[in-house]
Amino acid sequence: MNTYKPLAERVRPKNLEHYIGQEHLTGPYAPLRKAIDAKNIPSIIFWGPPGVGKTTLARIIGNELELQFYQLSAISAGVAEVRKVIEDAKKIGKVLLFLDEIHRFNKSQQDALLGAVESGRIVLIGATTENPSFEVNNALLSRCQVYILKELDVDALTKITYQAVAKDEVLKLKQINLVEHEALFLFSGGDARKLLNILEILANQPDQEINITNKLVKDTLQQNIALHDKSGEAHYNIISAFIKSIRGSDPNGAVYWLARMLTGGEDVKFIARRMLILASEDIGNANPNALLVANQTFASVNIIGMPEARIILSQCATYLACSPKSNAAYLAINQAMDLVNKTGQLPVPLHLRNAPTKLMNELGYGKDYKYAHDYENNFVAVEFLPDGLIGKAFYEPGDNARETEQRAFLQQRWKDKYGY
Numbered sequence: 128m129n130t131y132k133p134l135a136e137r138v139r140p141k142n143l144e145h146y147i148g149q150e151h152l153t154g155p156y157a158p159l160r161k162a163i164d165a166k167n168i169p170s171i172i173f174w175g176p177p178g179v180g181k182t183t184l185a186r187i188i189g190n191e192l193e194l195q196f197y198q199l200s201a202i203s204a205g206v207a208e209v210r211k212v213i214e215d216a217k218k219i220g221k222v223l224l225f226l227d228e229i230h231r232f233n234k235s236q237q238d239a240l241l242g243a244v245e246s247g248r249i250v251l252i253g254a255t256t257e258n259p260s261f262e263v264n265n266a267l268l269s270r271c272q273v274y275i276l277k278e279l280d281v282d283a284l285t286k287i288t289y290q291a292v293a294k295d296e297v298l299k300l301k302q303i304n305l306v307e308h309e310a311l312f313l314f315s316g317g318d319a320r321k322l323l324n325i326l327e328i329l330a331n332q333p334d335q336e337i338n339i340t341n342k343l344v345k346d347t348l349q350q351n352i353a354l355h356d357k358s359g360e361a362h363y364n365i366i367s368a369f370i371k372s373i374r375g376s377d378p379n380g381a382v383y384w385l386a387r388m389l390t391g392g393e394d395v396k397f398i399a400r401r402m403l404i405l406a407s408e409d410i411g412n413a414n415p416n417a418l419l420v421a422n423q424t425f426a427s428v429n430i431i432g433m434p435e436a437r438i439i440l441s442q443c444a445t446y447l448a449c450s451p452k453s454n455a456a457y458l459a460i461n462q463a464m465d466l467v468n469k470t471g472q473l474p475v476p477l478h479l480r481n482a483p484t485k486l487m488n489e490l491g492y493g494k495d496y497k498y499a500h501d502y503e504n505n506f507v508a509v510e511f512l513p514d515g516l517i518g519k520a521f522y523e524p525g526d527n528a529r530e531t532e533q534r535a536f537l538q539q540r541w542k543d544k545y546g547y
Contacts (some may be wrong), residue, residue, distance in 0.1 A: 134298070134327035135320045138291045139183050141190060147290065148180055148283040148319075149276050159274055162192050170244050170251040172259045172268070173228065175276030181254040184276075185225040194250065201231035206239045215308040216248045229253030230262030230394070237267045244270050257397065278317045281308075287319050291326060298326075302336040310344035316363070334440035364395075366401060369444075373402070374409045378448035385437075386443050395436045399425040402443055413527040420446050453525030463521045473513035499506025506540055520545040 140146045143153055153157040162168050168188055173181040182198075189196035197212045204319070209224075216222045226232070226240075243249040244267070251271065255262060259273055279287075280418060285308060292303045305311075315322035329339055329347055337343075365387050372380030388398060399421070406421035424443040428436040482492035497507045524530035524537070537545065 134291060134295060134330075136287050136295070137321040138323065139186070140546070142190075143187060143535055145290070146180065146183065146187060148279050149184070149288045151162040152274055152276070154186070154203075161179065166192055168192060168250055169250075170271045172253045172255065172263060172271045173276055174242045174255055174273060176258055176278050176317065178315075178322070179276045179279055179320065180319040180490045181276055182225065182227065185223075188252065189223045189225070192250070194221060195219060196223050196225065197356045198225045201226055201228040201236075205237055209236070209239050213243045213249065214301060221248060221250065222434060223250045223252065224252065226253045228255065230255040230257045230259070237264050241266055241270070255359050257394070261396070261400070279319055283313060283321065284312050284315070284322055285315070287322060288432070291323055294358040298330055301331060302335075304336070304338045306338045307341045308339070310341035311339060312415065314344060314348055327450060337504075349528065350477075364374050366393075366398075369398075370401060370405055373405055373444060373448045374452065376448055376450075377453065378445040381444040381448045382441055385440060389437050389440070391434070395428045395433060395440060396425070398440055399428045399443070402440075402447060405519075406447060409452055409454055410447060410450050412485060412530050412533060413451040413525055414529060416448050417447055437474060453526040453527055453530055455523055455525045455530060459522040464517070466519070466521075470515070474513065476510060476513060478509070479511065508540075508544070 143163070146153055151157055153406075154160060171188075173184065175181060185198075186196065195215070197215075199208055199212070204226075212222065212224050224240075229237075238275065240251060241247070244251050253259075253271065255264070259268055285305075288308070288311070289306060292298050292305070311322065311325060314325055325344070325348065326339075329337060329343065365384055369381060369384035371386065372378075372384055387397075403418075403421040403425050406417040409418040420443055424439055427439045431439065477491045478494060478496045480487070480492040482488045487493075497509050499505050499509075500506055501507075510517060524534040
């Protein structure tokens with residue numbers, strides 16, 4: 128009985144029959160399942176949140192393909208370890224390399240994999256919680272199939288819990304009753320590994336019969352970890368506090384949560400990317416320079432790296448916090464997309480259509496279009512929305528100096544139509 132292993136490791140599925148979740152990949156007719164059944168697996172990037180089964184699925188693929196399985200973490204491994212795997216592959220034939228946190232490898236480290244992946248000597252399965260379009264270089268990404276793993280829902284988490292209670296050699300020695308699950312799933316944050324760790328803590332109590340209730344979970348985990356966990360709940364809580372501090376125009380709160388992330392080893396590119404989004408979502412046209420500063424920050428931290436990147440991130444965070452705020456552009460595109468989803472693909476008015484052919488001209492494409500630069504102040508009132516949406520306003524300028532200027536501009540030109 129391997130009681131020294133953590134519960135999450137003891138109950139880790141070894142085949143697809145016991146694998147729970149990700150049915151869009153592992154279901155009977157899913158693309159990855161077909162590839163596994165055919166034993167024809169390309170190199171793969173698994174992209175998804177922590178604890179949703181990336182490592183387990185990689186191991187199952189290794190079992191199904193009957194390949195020598197190597198597992199490395201890009202946090203601790205380097206080019207030397209990768210080359211050792213490549214050398215082994217030259218001796219024993221094709222192998223499977225599972226590279227966890229692949230986004231932690233820099234470009235030169237990722238390049239070390241290219242030859243072996245391209246030749247087929249190594250089947251690479253990389254796992255990442257970050258968007259591979261940003262974090263995996265194009266040369267390697269083009270040689271891999273990207274599969275997205277989804278956050279586990281309540282149904283999947285429930286099945287994982289009951290499966291562990293029923294099958295684990297240790298848990299079977301006790302009577303464990305899942306009376307309530309809300310707190311259990313809340314503290315686990317959709318992370319199956321964390322869920323099983325919590326379940327093991329609860330099961331370690333001396334009682335023979337354990338009724339898992341919300342109160343038991345809260346009381347047991349009242350000293351819940353407060354440190355920054357890059358792959359757990361604190362990761363999302365702290366970035367949330369950081370973003371909300373900037374949105375709330377508090378540079379002190381922003382710098383504090385920034386320091387928490389940096390001392391916890393958070394990826395500086397992740398932080399910079401979130402500020403880039405915020406600059407448009409929460410500041411927008413109230414200060415268009417915010418987007419330029421955030422974009423330059425993202426580019427700079429990619430070049431500089433830590434520890435100096437902390438200075439650039441701090442400058443950007445404090446600048447964004449001290450900028451006037453507006454979510455008008457964010458609200459405008461959301462409203463427009465909602466309307467598109469409700470009304471469908473309405474036809475483009477004829478006068479706005481392009482007419483590159485004679486037939487299109489004959490059909491009236493582009494007829495009666497008025498070229499703005501031919502008119503005073505480079506403006507002429509033309510209808511730019513489809514029939515049925517005439518007069519619909521999406522963009523409502525915010526109450527700040529820059530957008531007040533925009534409102535005045537729009538009032539001068541469109542007051543009678545849009546009511547600015």
